Amino acid sequence: MAGYSVGQVAAFAGVTVRTLHHYDEIGLLSPSERTAAGYRRYAEPDLDRLQQVLFYRELGFPLEEITAILDDPGVDAATHLRRQHELLRRRIARLEALVVSVETAMEAARMGVSLTPEERYEVFGEFRPEDHAEEAESRWGGTSAWVESRRRTSSYSKADWEAIKAEAGGLVEAWHALFVRGAPAGSAEVTAVAERHREHIGRWFYECTYEIHVGLGEMYVADERFARNYEGVAEGLAAYIRDSIAANAAAAR
Amino acid sequence: MAGYSVGQVAAFAGVTVRTLHHYDEIGLLSPSERTAAGYRRYAEPDLDRLQQVLFYRELGFPLEEITAILDDPGVDAATHLRRQHELLRRRIARLEALVVSVETAMEAARMGVSLTPEERYEVFGEFRPEDHAEEAESRWGGTSAWVESRRRTSSYSKADWEAIKAEAGGLVEAWHALFVRGAPAGSAEVTAVAERHREHIGRWFYECTYEIHVGLGEMYVADERFARNYEGVAEGLAAYIRDSIAANAAAAR
DNA sequence: CCTGCGGCCTCCCGTAACGTGAGAGTCAAG
DNA sequence: CTTGACTCTCACGTTACGGGAGGCCGCAGG
Numbered sequence: 001m002a003g004y005s006v007g008q009v010a011a012f013a014g015v016t017v018r019t020l021h022h023y024d025e026i027g028l029l030s031p032s033e034r035t036a037a038g039y040r041r042y043a044e045p046d047l048d049r050l051q052q053v054l055f056y057r058e059l060g061f062p063l064e065e066i067t068a069i070l071d072d073p074g075v076d077a078a079t080h081l082r083r084q085h086e087l088l089r090r091r092i093a094r095l096e097a098l099v100v101s102v103e104t105a106m107e108a109a110r111m112g113v114s115l116t117p118e119e120r121y122e123v124f125g126e127f128r129p130e131d132h133a134e135e136a137e138s139r140w141g142g143t144s145a146w147v148e149s150r151r152r153t154s155s156y157s158k159a160d161w162e163a164i165k166a167e168a169g170g171l172v173e174a175w176h177a178l179f180v181r182g183a184p185a186g187s188a189e190v191t192a193v194a195e196r197h198r199e200h201i202g203r204w205f206y207e208c209t210y211e212i213h214v215g216l217g218e219m220y221v222a223d224e225r226f227a228r229n230y231e232g233v234a235e236g237l238a239a240y241i242r243d244s245i246a247a248n249a250a251a252a253r
Numbered sequence: 254m255a256g257y258s259v260g261q262v263a264a265f266a267g268v269t270v271r272t273l274h275h276y277d278e279i280g281l282l283s284p285s286e287r288t289a290a291g292y293r294r295y296a297e298p299d300l301d302r303l304q305q306v307l308f309y310r311e312l313g314f315p316l317e318e319i320t321a322i323l324d325d326p327g328v329d330a331a332t333h334l335r336r337q338h339e340l341l342r343r344r345i346a347r348l349e350a351l352v353v354s355v356e357t358a359m360e361a362a363r364m365g366v367s368l369t370p371e372e373r374y375e376v377f378g379e380f381r382p383e384d385h386a387e388e389a390e391s392r393w394g395g396t397s398a399w400v401e402s403r404r405r406t407s408s409y410s411k412a413d414w415e416a417i418k419a420e421a422g423g424l425v426e427a428w429h430a431l432f433v434r435g436a437p438a439g440s441a442e443v444t445a446v447a448e449r450h451r452e453h454i455g456r457w458f459y460e461c462t463y464e465i466h467v468g469l470g471e472m473y474v475a476d477e478r479f480a481r482n483y484e485g486v487a488e489g490l491a492a493y494i495r496d497s498i499a500a501n502a503a504a505a506r
Numbered sequence: 507c508c509t510g511c512g513g514c515c516t517c518c519c520g521t522a523a524c525g526t527g528a529g530a531g532t533c534a535a536g
Numbered sequence: 537c538t539t540g541a542c543t544c545t546c547a548c549g550t551t552a553c554g555g556g557a558g559g560c561c562g563c564a565g566g
Contacts, residue, residue: 007513012374017514022553037561039514051358051374058351063552081359085465088352092345098311099341105304106334207335260542270543275524290532292543316523 003033003041013050028067029053048077055084059091103215107226110201171197175241176233185243194241194248210249217245256286256294266303281320282306301330308337312344356468360479363454364421424450428494429486438496447494447501463502470498 010017023029024040029049033041042050049070056066069075174193183190194213201208201216208216220226221238230238263270276282277293282302286294295303302323309319322328427446436443447466454461454469461469473479474491483491 005514014374016554018554019552021516026552035561037514038516039561054374055351055355077362078359081355081362085352085355085359088348088355092348092352095341095345095348098308099338099345102308102334102338102341106331106338109330109334258542269525271524271526274545279523288532290543291545292532 003031003043004047006040006042009042009047009050013054015054023050023053023063026063026067028063028070052077052080059084059087100215103212104219104223107216107219111226111229167200171200172230172233175244176237179234179237179240185240186247190244191248191251194244195252197245198248210252213245214249217242256284256296257300259293259295262295262300262303266307268307276303276306276316279316279320281316281323305330305333312337312340353468356465357472360469360472364479364482420453424453425483425486428497429490432487432490432493438493439500443497444501444504447497448505450498451501463505467499467502470495 006017006020010020020029020040024031029046031040031042032046033043035041052070053063053066056069057063061069070080171193174196175190178190178193185191198208198210198213201213220230221242227238230241259270259273263273273282273293277284282299284293284295285299286296288294305323306316306319309322310316314322323333424446427449428443431443431446451461451463451466454466473483474495480491483494
């Protein structure tokens with residue numbers, strides 16, 4: 001009558017019955033009642049608690065710690081919610097950092113640039129001990145390793161790669177020509193190059209939405225590793241390319 | 254000389270040495286070389302692979318599956334990155350759903366509204382079997398359970414709650430009065446009420462940033478559970494409140 | 507009244523992804 | 537040539553459950 005059975009609770013909470021049994025065993029969530037036959041009966045407060053448990057669990061907390069947190073008499077429900085809100089925002093921020101990291105990796109592969117381990121794992125290791133900076137210098141210092149098209153994976157043939165490189169080079173040249181001629185970055189002929197660039201990426205590497213494309217444009221300017229590639233051709237070219245990409249994306253909406 | 258030791262790799266990848274040993278044991282990531290003494294030496298391609306592993310792991314994939322995915326010869330690195338990008342975006346979307354869920358719970362507690370289990374766990378159970386709809390109806394149908402101030406947690410005294418309810422009621426009344434008088438939602442006297450509302454929440458429940466406040470405003474209109482509370486007072490009041498909150502937030506920037 | 511049959515119970519063993527030493531070899535530095 | 541930091545290979549411990557086995561409950565149908 002009153003309350004819910006394990007099966008019901010398991011159903012709408014999206015967990016298994018076994019999980020609820022487990023939570024009962026370890027004292028994390030014991031139903032406030034049992035029927036005469038020994039069946040578990042979950043009441044409203046139990047559901048409240050389960051929800052809290054699931055939130056913290058989703059955030060990666062060990063169950064023992066969750067028990068401690070929830071049994072702390074000094075903390076009320078509002079505080080928990082506030083804390084969870086904060087934790088979620090942080091986790092989202094972290095994942096967004098991972099997205100950026102993936103995009104960087106995609107671009108690095110695309111441009112045949114190889115990253116140092118430090119760069120590569122930037123987002124995974126939390127502490128930055130600085131003492132690797134010199135090694136990074138010695139690897140990237142004066143060498144032209146940047147330009148060296150040392151790709152490592154994928155299944156394109158050598159001929160494919162020649163074609164791709166030629167195509168990409170053609171795009172940069174087109175941008176450069178318009179740049180020196182003084183054509184505004186937002187003008188139709190320049191955004192047309194940006195659009196071809198976007199399609200080029202889509203054709204050979206990964207589906208490049210306008211959103212991603214704009215992100216890449218930003219990166220070409222902000223990330224020194226890529227900026228150098230364009231600034232080496234002409235000063236201000238990276239920003240010019242970025243602006244044309246942004247204008248192209250804006251026009252497409 | 255060439256390559257990196259377990260300790261080095263573990264350091265900048267943010268994992269323990271034991272983890273790398275484990276990955277070696279199960280054949281997920283075996284260093285491509287060993288020294289004469291039997292020390293593991295990780296080369297560049299190993300680092301590539303480790304990065305992929307960590308991405309998929311972060312996304313919750315079991316190691317065995319990661320092994321299968323990465324050993325699939327039909328998939329190249331670019332595809333992996335694209336897939337990871339997609340997976341990350343989904344995970345972010347899910348967490349954002351959780352944020353909304355937490356905010357809903359905060360508001361439900363604040364307004365003394367109790368949610369059905371289905372509502373409560375909406376975000377956890379992925380499949381919606383529909384057959385619970387009638388039960389929800391019978392619980393929420395004609396009753397005035399909405400208004401019933403049946404709070405369950407927190408440590409406020411009864412007197413506190415009287416005060417809080419009175420204060421909240423006063424705010425709604427103030428909005429209502431301005432609404433019937435025809436004061437524009439963006440005018441100073443109306444946004445002043447919104448600001449008092451925001452401070453009210455902050456004082457009694459949780460830190461309410463302008464961002465959250467705007468979100469709540471949207472919810473008061475979009476979420477029927479809350480909309481009814483305001484629409485019951487006057488038709489269009491919910492939207493009016495939302496607009497005044499938005500205007501207040503905009504003015505604060 | 508019996509008989510399924512689905513849900514629930516309590517053991518209890520299995521698994522994944524490591525943690526945590528134990529005991530011993532390795533290596534650059536002093 | 538010793539010492540301390542690093543590494544190796546067992547090997548058992550832990551967390552958070554999964555997945556039965558064997559046995560009650562409770563209600564619909566013959």
